[in-house]
Amino acid sequence: MPIALSNAAVASEAPLPLWRRYRDVRARTQSLAAPLSPEDCALQSMSDASPVKWHLAHTTWFFETFVVAPHRPSYRLFDPAFRVLFNSYYNGIGEQHPRPERGMLSRPPLDTVLAYRGHVDDAMRECSERARSDAALASLIDLGLAHEEQHQELILTDVLHLLSRNPLQPAYDPARASQPCAASAMRWIRYRAGLANVGHAGDGFAFDNETPRHRVWLEAFALASRPVTNAEYAAFVDDDGYRRPELWLSLGWDAATQRGWRAPLYWMHTGDRRQSFTLHGVADLDPHAPVRHVSYFEADAYARWTGARLPTEFEWEAVASRGEGRAHAGSREDGDTFAHGDVWEWTSSSYAPYAGFRAAMGAIGEYNGKFMCNQYVLRGGSSATPPGHARVTYRNFFPPDARWQFSGIRLARDHAP
Amino acid sequence: MPIALSNAAVASEAPLPLWRRYRDVRARTQSLAAPLSPEDCALQSMSDASPVKWHLAHTTWFFETFVVAPHRPSYRLFDPAFRVLFNSYYNGIGEQHPRPERGMLSRPPLDTVLAYRGHVDDAMRECSERARSDAALASLIDLGLAHEEQHQELILTDVLHLLSRNPLQPAYDPARASQPCAASAMRWIRYRAGLANVGHAGDGFAFDNETPRHRVWLEAFALASRPVTNAEYAAFVDDDGYRRPELWLSLGWDAATQRGWRAPLYWMHTGDRRQSFTLHGVADLDPHAPVRHVSYFEADAYARWTGARLPTEFEWEAVASRGEGRAHAGSREDGDTFAHGDVWEWTSSSYAPYAGFRAAMGAIGEYNGKFMCNQYVLRGGSSATPPGHARVTYRNFFPPDARWQFSGIRLARDHAP
């Protein structure tokens, strides 16, 4: 069984042929790197983040390694050294250049990496053709595209982190400024106890970690209609939320005190104003926008401070899949909706295999399964998520102390039926 | 609502009056320390472990702080400095002597700590009397006794770890030797899909983390009838299990390689023989005894190597509570039984609050809830667990890299109905 469960690419009258979709995704990745200099693309700001150049190369390596090389016998590797250099973590493929060393690679230069992309793109054209009659191949390409889209978001999170460490406070995209959000009252959306079906079903692509679709029992609960806003979170900060251990998980308290957390990542105090460092430079905090760049620990402490809790990933999915309609937080049309998609939302669910989960055979099976430990599931998608990438069954995941993602907070509470 | 859910201590015709039970538990703790010198009791072998002297004092501090001081206005603290010195992690009580510094306390000497125990025991006599008519107080004392029993097991695990770091290989209890286990074939015990009730119900003591009793949906599965044995695990070692990354979680592989794991903790290779360091000194490995001192990572890798998986904590509880009878692994009578109780068994369940969980108010609420992050649940109990301490709803928990506990492996697998 292939890891990518898409039948659509073969069977349906897809609105976009595979090759055209491939070109679009690949072009979008490069457009994200366009505002950046070769130096911007080469630096690594911490072990968790990667240089943009590495993202550009690794996504290409994925297609070369899992699609082109196995399916085109005549294919000549662009550079055999890249097999190790741009392997992220696939032990089944072989050695990997150590992750914390990705920022040591001034060579190959950016130009060579772009040439590498072109070389593999050329070979992918034929593979895309062949995928019309080879469902497994089409699924692999779908997986590669979803993989590249994940790295599109990582390019933005990692560049933001790099630029944030520069005292010059350079902006990734100085021209664009965020639109202010409209104020939106928070409602509780209720859900009755019962068996729910969760996980990916039917056509369309999904990652293996979203499968198999299965049943879970949910007790009655209620979810907030939208994520927590900057203004709401600022009240927690002002109420000494970061200095009250009773609000925190033990590990969270350790992290907060040892690392000197006093506010979300990138928040700044400039005189009387609360500002934050963003992709568009330093900007005033929008009080109505969802708070972001908080860790699981902060999300959990905030929820405890309000007397609520974080939702489980299944509570989230059960509500989100009910079809109430989706809207971005703060948009005027969110009257009865379950607004999501502006920030990834921490859930209280540890990232674990679904009942009946089977990882794919071979190296590709390392995609998700081996990371199912000490991470927490985030749901929803963010403003940095590529259009069409997320789904209501989508499971993003990060360690509980991660803050450089576009991660925010949704409240939940038990609800007597 | 008190954290200790025991109504029994008040209502039932308890086989043992509370005071007698108190004395028994307290005496048992001291008997565990009896073979040890003052030096043995003072040393701390790692941050995760505590000196025996600290265990003796902290369990006393628990009664003094949560039972005696609030309930006896005339009570005089044995030593006000102990309030900080022997506070483990209760921020609600106040400052704590840092955990990694517990081994810096040559004073108070062991004799003073024993006098501290006596001082508090004297005061507890009256409290025990009063508990006859005060259910909340009785519950608190029950909690204190369960707490002390937990530390009884920790005394053994921590002393074993300390002695293991001494090249002289001293034995905690040189006289006693383990009885060899009888060989026992492993069977699969099947369970059909359905809603299961899990968590503590009814009378008798339980920790707050076992509540509330609630429903979970289980797909069909099968559990092994007994834990994995030393001989079975040795086959994994011999098959290069510690050198094959495809068998490991990513974090597990990092831990195993960085720390040079090649076998369970305390295993030794002496010429041709496999031996291990135990409370009784260096001893040959019993091939039929359950393997122990493995981390979650090793348990998970072993399971993957066999093609099986670890059970969830609810699968475990559903089978254990079915009343098939319990027997120790390797005993001759385990024909149709679900043998457990020799080693704590890692489950694949991250330690998380049950649906509807509420921590107790005040400092006592820090007992369990704040640790619900990045730990995994173990079920069953071990040979070091005090008699009568464990239950089928009991949730032990440790980080996935912990190996110094008496922790072993139960296999599970999906089972088509």
Add this chain to the structure above:
Amino acid sequence: MPIALSNAAVASEAPLPLWRRYRDVRARTQSLAAPLSPEDCALQSMSDASPVKWHLAHTTWFFETFVVAPHRPSYRLFDPAFRVLFNSYYNGIGEQHPRPERGMLSRPPLDTVLAYRGHVDDAMRECSERARSDAALASLIDLGLAHEEQHQELILTDVLHLLSRNPLQPAYDPARASQPCAASAMRWIRYRAGLANVGHAGDGFAFDNETPRHRVWLEAFALASRPVTNAEYAAFVDDDGYRRPELWLSLGWDAATQRGWRAPLYWMHTGDRRQSFTLHGVADLDPHAPVRHVSYFEADAYARWTGARLPTEFEWEAVASRGEGRAHAGSREDGDTFAHGDVWEWTSSSYAPYAGFRAAMGAIGEYNGKFMCNQYVLRGGSSATPPGHARVTYRNFFPPDARWQFSGIRLARDHAP
């Protein structure tokens, strides 16, 4: 050539026969441990310090390994495991129990170590007899006794450090209190440029690092007549000495800021009073007593603050050997004297071999030479130094960030002739 250069033990009419001296030194060591409990003796407060029990055993190991075993063929080792366990750093002897692990040894218990001392003492009696006619053997025993005297001082510094980490602030010797020092004006003692002879000469014991005696050229200089006092050092603290980088060596500034130094080790601020933690418990700082427990970095910064500098070890020796008489600082008789002996005095001299230095052959040659890197020489002796142990040629040495020794400051300055 033996490392211990004493001819006296054989040739002279020594005031004390070797065996009597041996017994005295050994008894003095045990008397230092007498106020301590087995727990006090077993704990290790940091890697740089050792448990008292280890000191008691290691000094015995030195005699057993270098004197008894090579010279008495019939000698039976007390315990062969001790060869590794109590070897400090002699690679020529073999493996060593790692230094940071010395605090993991609850066994052997203190009683066994004392029995070990007795066992070796018995064997040493005959060796002492034989040394009457064996100068090399006598020199070895002299070395062993000087070695044990060094550990006598370390017992005190290490116990003080251990007790300082205990919030109970226990006193090593609560009964005795320090006598207040008298005020004493500081004078500059001048010295003209010229060739000086430095290093050990003639009879009497010395360590190999004090040899050979050789010539050094000294430019004109002046030394302070006594060490810097607590009151003088407090003025530096009050003048923000710890917050002004221009006063510090670069490495010193790093150490001071990273470790949060704000005063000498063991200084405390209690309300308005300056106090310090001492072997006699918490005590008010004596303004006229020499400041102690300062690192080389602090000594150097203090000297720069005054516009002076630290002396070289040869400047120190040249003045100290001029025979002006020695007196303890603050004593009333120090009119024209070069007062020293209350604190070890940091010199600006890196610990290096003298011109022509040869380490002894074999393992005993590891005593001094291999440590001649990144340490600084201290001269003089302290109140914790055994009577008669130090000499004007004596070279003590510690890394520049060490503060737990009884180390203080002597000022020097250039002096135009």
Add this chain to the structure above:
Amino acid sequence: MPIALSNAAVASEAPLPLWRRYRDVRARTQSLAAPLSPEDCALQSMSDASPVKWHLAHTTWFFETFVVAPHRPSYRLFDPAFRVLFNSYYNGIGEQHPRPERGMLSRPPLDTVLAYRGHVDDAMRECSERARSDAALASLIDLGLAHEEQHQELILTDVLHLLSRNPLQPAYDPARASQPCAASAMRWIRYRAGLANVGHAGDGFAFDNETPRHRVWLEAFALASRPVTNAEYAAFVDDDGYRRPELWLSLGWDAATQRGWRAPLYWMHTGDRRQSFTLHGVADLDPHAPVRHVSYFEADAYARWTGARLPTEFEWEAVASRGEGRAHAGSREDGDTFAHGDVWEWTSSSYAPYAGFRAAMGAIGEYNGKFMCNQYVLRGGSSATPPGHARVTYRNFFPPDARWQFSGIRLARDHAP
């Protein structure tokens, strides 16, 4: 007294006017960066090394801060943020961007740094004119040029280190290959005991750490006529030199074992051949070339293995200044010469102030003095040292574990007169 002791720039008929010399030095720096991409120039391979872009900017900052800004009132800073960004360690100037963060600066881009160089160069033209009649200013400019020359060598050492961490093994200068050295017998050059004058004297530039000229007494000794060669060092490696603790300083043994040293930095074993990574790529080791990229610890251990020792810096200077002529090792003309200049040569002298040393006033006084701790002096100069930069009184210095410099070994021995 200015730190730069050059009177020559003003008084003498200098072969090159100051402005022309300034332009030459500055141009040479840029020519060293010419083969490098923007990415090569932006990365930092370890805390001890700096990005080339940082070197280009910091040397410019030095002229802007210490020369242009104080002497030209109308001067406009190129970018006020650079004051902090490119300050290396001058607390007297103010805050510094942390050294380990130098590799986080993708901005300013290389082009901006080159524009910064041009901007300051323009301003320096007038300053150079004015220096004709202002000796102190001329001395400052001389210091700036010597400073920039030091960074020229660091550019090469730091780029070599960066490229060495890239599995692609890129060459800084692939075209050029080293010329093989001719074999040259090693002779001992003798020196009689006596007073020697050391330190900088007379005209011409020197750093403050080379002053004042003063007397030292030297016992009789002999120096090797040339540095140790690769072939000679390989014999030490082959004789298990890295596995014999008796050859090593204690700290050196710790460093070698903990970091897994088995040969000099950059040495590689490729099949039967000994190769090393160089600025010209991977190359066979030249047996007759001086060994380089060894730490003080390795130099010391090698010397001990041969039965010799390292020279003191004064022994080195006494011989080098005797005027026997200088020649590069392995050149055919080195018959009676003291060959040096191919590698920096570790001396046994800890880096310390000369008797009578005074650091300059103000921030410029931080240039040398504050680093005089836990470093060792190297003498001579290397193939990467700019022509004309070194002198026989020149004191280079690095910590004893530094290996990324072009550092080698000169043997010395005591010599009975």
